[in-house]
Amino acid sequence: MTVVGYARVSTDHQQLAAQEDLLRTQGCERIFTDTMSGAREDRPGLTQLVDYVRPGDTVVVVALDRLGRSLTGVIRTIETLTEAGVLLRSVREGIDYSTPTGRMLAGIFAALAEYERELMHERAAAARAAARARGRHTGRPPRLTEDQVRQVRALRDGGESITDLTRSFGVSRATIYRALNRADLNIVELETAAALGVGR
Template sequence: MSATIAYLRVSTDTQSTETQRATIENRYNVDKWFTDEATSGAIKAKDRKGLSELLNYARSGDTVVVYAIDRLGRNTVDVLETVETLEAEGVAVVSIREGFDLSTPMGKAMLTMLAAMAELERSNIKSRQMAGIERARAEGRRLGREKTIDDAQVAQWRQDHNASIKATADHFGISVASVKRACKSAK
């Protein structure tokens, strides 16, 4: 007997799968749910616990429903490999937001175009982010978290106590890497 399977994914722990679940429940009587929470779409499908379990569970005749194609991933190749893996097992894939059945020739064409657009958008976001970082640097703004340790103090304590890097890190409650950076910059 064939089953309707739903897959939900959110990228961060501040997001919820509830909208995806409600949208799918409004249109399908789902037999089995698989979820990946706080999981980036950039992580390959086979490396995501929920999607990996779905791939192992799905059988010929089943239908996998996703809220949107980007829930399967953001990388064109990975999304296409996931869909092809499911189709090779006789499993249909339906994307609600885009409104198509990916097992049809038109659905495959749309999937290829949408996945490529998602990858392009991700690349554009990264480019804009890097441009913003470069602009901030050019304007002399400091980036990153505010420094909380005094490099000179850490280096001096280590020298005064003839302490190891690990002992210094433990004393100040900082990482070994922070001690190394502090000692290097204090020279």
């Protein structure tokens, strides 16, 4: 099993040497570094580290804030390492995933990551609902226009196969089925409206 280190400073005016020296005293065989803000997701040193480590390896940092600028960023990075089966050790906070206390903290971080994901989903759902209430379209634009949906329905009623429809419109089978279902739903809505006398 390999012990690797990760060091980060935010600007060129700061030095990595102190972190690297401490990481070497922790038995790090290789050290990956970045000179950029921890808020950025595209840190090449961290990307190389994640690609390099294997299950059972240990990543050592001087402090957790080296992994990210915000708590969310730190937790996201820890989750990435944990999912890869990599242990974490933070010198300043005394965190060591190889110990019972460290494993307990790993569970807490995993719970926080799950909680953050749920909050993001809730915020996204609330934003979509608010947009729909204002009459705005949310999500991906439809692959077929309303006119094309009507054409799909007409061709299907005329005996055209699903395979031929996918070739003709250059879309997937799922898109064709969704278009047909949408057309069926529109017909039901129109028939219901007519039965209720709506629009007369």
